[in-house]
Amino acid sequence: MTTTTDTLSLDPNAALVVIDVQQGFEDSAFWGPRNNPDAEDNIAALMDAWQRSGRPVVLVRHDSVNPVSPLAAGAPGNAFKDFVEKRGADAALLITKTVNSAFYGTPDLQEWLTAAGIGQLVPVGIQTNMCVETTARMAGNLGHRVLLPLDATHTFDLAGPFGLHRTAEELATATAVSLHGGGFARVVTTAQLLAAVAE
Template sequence: MTTTTDGIALDPNAALVVIDVQQGFEDSAYWGPRNNPGAEDNITALLDAWQRTGRPVVLVRHDSVHPDSPLAAGTPGNAFRDFVEKRRADTALLVTKTVNSAFYGTPDLQEWLTAAGIGQLVPVGIQTNMCVETTARMAGNLGHRVLLPLDATHTFDLAGPAGLHLTADELATATAVSLHGGGFAQVVTTAQLLAATAE
């Protein structure tokens, strides 16, 4: 385990779980305003650091069952973004899912983690408050230690009941507070994780 000066403890076999970084999320007319334009650069940096240090990378793809979704299975939007696809050959596992949690996909993520002796996860990707948060919560419930680099995720503005509306930044903040404050995950930065991989 590598522990940095700021207290980030990173296992030598910690799994980077790259969630739903797919072409369909580029459809701003469908999804609306997003936050964190630096998310892709941070995900790329983490992918490269994980592969350079021999840590396992898990790719997760959302195969939407809704035919009008930009992520619908069999459509161009279902494909990974180019920077993920370019690094796909060096990944340890591909999980496909139709719901929010990567733990309800094929093949079984928990079964694979257990067999590989992996107890620490680093979820990144899209959307912060949806599939990333749900996966992090389940990982915590299943006993995994979760490091969540919030700046390697992004989401979109969202409308709720009775005229409620939260911006993407507000939703990301709520995710960080809920996961960290609730003990599901330790919210960190990409820079902290990169420092841990370099030590």
């Protein structure tokens, strides 16, 4: 039976997709300033709640092909952060990828979701405006119902063309507006999801 909290409906087999929560993202010299210091605690709380409820957790790891990236395959930073590693033993699926979308990884996420009869995804992780957003957009395009807890993600400041620069918080806000306003996902909070799981 689907549970509902503040009109938030959570399927009994909704998949929590934990994206790129890897040790290499601790390298502030490489990535720069980040936002949302509570992201890891919120991700951990969701993983715990998902596993207690028997819902599936999918782990996604980015194996960067850039040899100087802290996330490069074989580098120490490629490993999951300890709290994910600790909770990941019972994960339903581990996907490795070299691009932004978890749908372009190995094994095939969409194939697994279809076989499992899963139609609702909850993407969390790093970076909000990169791999989390890309995965959420593709999930929406593929017809999945996506709930994105913005406070269970984080990102970093970023420079763009023509001298443009945006802070991590500005980028996260833009992701929330684009995904929610554009109909790709419903942006929610960790608290809302925890309440829905507890019902």
